[in-house]
Amino acid sequence: MTESAAAARPVLEPPGLAPGRDCGSCTLCCKVFRIVEVDKQSGQWCRHVVQGRGCGIHDTRPEVCRHFFCFWRQNATLGPDWKPERSKFVLYREMKGKRLVVASDPSVPTAWRRQPYYDAFKHWARRDAAKNHQILVFNGKRATAVLPDRDLDLGIVEVGDEIIYHVVSGRIEVEHRRRSPQSPPGADGVSDPVQGRQD
Numbered sequence: 001m002t003e004s005a006a007a008a009r010p011v012l013e014p015p016g017l018a019p020g021r022d023c024g025s026c027t028l029c030c031k032v033f034r035i036v037e038v039d040k041q042s043g044q045w046c047r048h049v050v051q052g053r054g055c056g057i058h059d060t061r062p063e064v065c066r067h068f069f070c071f072w073r074q075n076a077t078l079g080p081d082w083k084p085e086r087s088k089f090v091l092y093r094e095m096k097g098k099r100l101v102v103a104s105d106p107s108v109p110t111a112w113r114r115q116p117y118y119d120a121f122k123h124w125a126r127r128d129a130a131k132n133h134q135i136l137v138f139n140g141k142r143a144t145a146v147l148p149d150r151d152l153d154l155g156i157v158e159v160g161d162e163i164i165y166h167v168v169s170g171r172i173e174v175e176h177r178r179r180s181p182q183s184p185p186g187a188d189g190v191s192d193p194v195q196g197r198q199d
Contacts, residue, residue, distance in 0.1 A: 018076035025052050032103045037062035045107040100134035102137040109139040121146045145174050
C-alpha cells in the first residue's frame with residue numbers, strides 16, 4: 001500500500017461511538033476519575049492535561065484512558081449541552097447499561113441539578129424504573145440515587161458496593177450493601193470507570 005493510500009484511509013472510531021464526536025478540548029474525565037497509572041487522585045487535574053487542548057501524552061497515555069469513552073461520545077441524542085466540559089459532569093454506563101453514572105466536577109457539585117439535566121434525569125428515572133435501571137450521581141465518593149419521586153442521599157459508596165433497587169408498595173426503595181474486603185464484587189457493584197469496569 002502506498003503512503004498516500006494509507007493517509008487517505010479514514011480513522012475508525014471504536015465501536016459504539018457517535019459519528020463525528022470527539023473529545024476536542026474537553027478533559028473533565030482527566031479530573032473526576034482516579035488514574036493509578038499516572039498517580040492521579042479523583043477530583044484533581046491530571047498533571048498531563050493541557051487545558052483547552054487535551055492530553056499532553058495522548059500518544060502514550062495509559063490503556064485505561066484509551067478505553068474510556070463517556071456517554072456523551074456514545075449517545076448521539078445528547079446535545080452539545082451534555083458534553084462534559086459544558087455540563088460539568090461526566091456520564092458513563094455500567095451494569096450492562098442499566099446504570100447511568102453522573103460523575104460530578106467537584107468544583108461544581110450541583111451542576112446535575114441544573115436544567116436541562118435535572119428534568120432529563122427525572123424523566124429517565126420514571127421511564128426506566130420498571131426495567132430496574134438506575135441513575136447514580138457521584139460527588140467524589142458520596143452518591144445520590146435519582147428516583148422517580150425523590151433524590152436519595154446514599155452517603156459514601158465505595159467501588160464494589162452494591163446498590164439494589166426494590167419496589168415496595170409501588171415505591172422504589174434502595175439498598176446499599178457495603179462490599180466486604182473478602183467478597184468478590186457483585187453484579188450490582190459500583191465500578192471504577194477507568195480502573196476496570198464490573199459490567
